[in-house]
Amino acid sequence: MKKKQDNARLMQEIEQIGIVPLVTLRSDEEAVPLARALQEGGVPVAEVTFRSPFALEGMKRIHSELPDVMLMAGTVHNVEQAEASVAAGCVGIVTPSFDEAVVDWCLDNDVMVLPGTAAPSDVEKAYDRGLRRAKFFPAEAYGGVKTLKALSGPFAEMKFLPTGGVNLKNSAEYLMQKNVFAVGGSFPVPSDSQKAQDWDGIVTACKLARHVAEPIILAKKQDFVIA
Numbered sequence: 474m475k476k477k478q479d480n481a482r483l484m485q486e487i488e489q490i491g492i493v494p495l496v497t498l499r500s501d502e503e504a505v506p507l508a509r510a511l512q513e514g515g516v517p518v519a520e521v522t523f524r525s526p527f528a529l530e531g532m533k534r535i536h537s538e539l540p541d542v543m544l545m546a547g548t549v550h551n552v553e554q555a556e557a558s559v560a561a562g563c564v565g566i567v568t569p570s571f572d573e574a575v576v577d578w579c580l581d582n583d584v585m586v587l588p589g590t591a592a593p594s595d596v597e598k599a600y601d602r603g604l605r606r607a608k609f610f611p612a613e614a615y616g617g618v619k620t621l622k623a624l625s626g627p628f629a630e631m632k633f634l635p636t637g638g639v640n641l642k643n644s645a646e647y648l649m650q651k652n653v654f655a656v657g658g659s660f661p662v663p664s665d666s667q668k669a670q671d672w673d674g675i676v677t678a679c680k681l682a683r684h685v686a687e688p689i690i691l692a693k694k695q696d697f698v699i700a
């Protein structure tokens with residue numbers, strides 16, 4: 474029988490890294506070098522999205538070649554995709570909206586889930602199911618930091634992963650929010666670097682993202698007031 478995974482520990486690891494890179498694969502072959510670049514850049518997490526037909530095979534390759542990279546499935550729209558990605562080695566599922574069937578399947582199967590939430594009604598559904606972590610998407614289009622601050626009143630126990638329009642420049646402001654546990658997005662994987670298979674470019678983007686995140690994570694850990 475499969476060993477029960479420790480979702481609280483995985484969540485802590487994400488919080489410690491502070492960044493969840495969105496990976497949309499352009500081929501099966503690029504999965505491993507791209508994930509290795511994330512790891513080398515200090516961001517050993519990959520949210521491989523179902524936005525390309527290479528997602529599942531890519532997950533399998535990353536899982537077998539780079540077992541230390543925390544593998545998540547992104548843009549999961551249904552239970553079939555969730556099941557297939559866990560079978561391919563993913564430890565977590567990220568959804569663009571609050572999909573009840575996917576969330577409940579994850580909860581029933583002890584799979585870490587970060588459901589997409591944008592409005593208080595979505596956050597309430599997550600909260601009612603006992604979740605205290607969710608994705609906030611699309612962050613910039615739905616009011617960004619201002620909305621997160623507003624949500625911190627009624628949902629004081631909830632922490633978010635803002636994604637959608639998060640970049641190197643605004644990631645600091647997001648991370649400084651007390652209800653943000655990490656930021657997500659495609660910015661650690663610049664599309665030009667990916668197209669050119671310039672893995673060093675991805676290493677650099679990840680190092681820069683970490684450079685921004687690290688002092689904020691440290692300050693938050695020590696309850697140092699920065700904003």
Ligand code: 3PG
Pocket residue numbers: 495548569610636637638639657658659660
């Ligand atoms: C997501 O699904 O998290 C977003 O589409 C990421 O958006 P970005 O490309 O602006 O980071």
